[in-house]
Amino acid sequence: MGDVTRDNLLAGSGVELERTFGLVASDTRIDILRALWDVRVSDEDGASFSELRERVGVSDGGRFNYHLGKLVPEFVRKRDERYELTHAGAKLIGDAVSGTYTETAETSVRPAVVGDCHMSGCDGNTTVEYRDGELRFGCDTCDRIPDGIPVPPIVVESTDADDVPAVGSRFSMLTVERANRGFCHLCDGPITQTVARFHPDFEPVLDGSVDVIHECRACGEWRRSGARSALIGHPVTVSLLYDAGVDYREIPHWEQTWLSEATERLVGEDPVRVAVTAPIGGAEHRFILDGSLDVVDRE
Ligand SMILES: [Zn+2]
Ligand SMILES: [Zn+2]
Known part of the structure; x- marks a missing residue:
């Protein structure tokens, strides 16, 4: 079909x-x-x-x-x-x-601090809470717009309250990996990844990232991220992390420094090429992605 x-x-x-x-x-x-x-x-x-x-x-x-x-x-x-x-x-x-249909409104976990706020000029803390079926990351000081990640109630209810942020984060990485393999987390339909700048309906808005739009061709669900997101679960990064003694599946995303410290840049338009440089195992690795975010080269 x-x-x-x-x-x-x-x-x-x-x-x-x-x-x-x-x-x-x-x-x-x-x-x-x-x-x-x-x-x-x-x-x-x-x-x-x-x-x-x-x-x-x-x-x-x-x-x-x-x-x-x-x-x-x-x-x-x-x-x-x-x-x-x-x-x-x-x-x-x-x-x-x-519990997706029945317990979403009843399950909640109060805000906990998980690290420093990443907004420039802010000395506040990144906080995470669970509400309305989403793990929400915000700041206790600045008014940055909170990121919401859908996590089903069962994940929260089967986890100690203190562990909810980390377990919820691991669940969300699974959602990203699923999209990277081409399947929508809502309807299982086919996901297309496009650099926002070359997408007819989107503009880039992220600071310091090459915006990528992940969209489902079946139900229309879409998500924006930096290009580095395409490297989550990719064999090339999984093996480098593993060799460096890191099982990335066990680590909440705010502790994945290879992602938070990565840099990304558009390096070609025809054909589209995006370079993502990430520190893994004490070395800088440079990955070249094409217009549909496939890794085509590494240095
Ligand atoms: Zn802040
Ligand atoms: Zn879908």
Whole structure:
């Protein structure tokens, strides 16, 4: 499917969304999905109609059949007279466990200091707090605009309060890596990376960075970052860090000095070339990226 575009995927998705949410808008259907989840995690090979009806506890066979039928084929599939969850059905349960739909407003962690503020002329501290489903980095002194990173409630709730900033940061690095590998964190659609200066709809605004726009061609989600972001999780930096004794996955992003101290510069326009210089293992490494942020050379 080469013609994945935001327009043709979002066209009609209002109707599609309404229909999809309508399919699970019933207590009985939720109970069926839960029962099939129990079947799945207990490693049983699906459930027959009567087993499932017993688990859910609906005595009226006709009513049960009606609700079960609504879940097929999107969320439940029938194989050899046995019912089981589809990937979409399991994902729905996974999202419920993650708390994304239910606990976002209730989960919060008060601001903690994680380091110095990086704004020039500010002596304040960078603070981080968790609110409304986001880890928010701000300053206790200046009025810099806080950065928000989406982190699901389950990540926060399964972590000691003191560790939330570091664990949340590790989660956010995963989101960046996912985009770097070309998959949207919201819809799994294809991500395109473009230097903002050569993008028809964006202008560069970041100080001291070469702005890059990471955008999803399917849902339209986008994010701006410096070009160095494309090096997160790239084999060339992962191996250099590893050789220097650093497992970058374990380190919150504000302690990743190879990122915070990196410099980046546009060094070619036709073809587009961006140079990112980063200190790793006591040496300066220079990486050359092309217009779609692939590493094409290193020095
Ligand atoms: Zn500040
Ligand atoms: Zn997307």
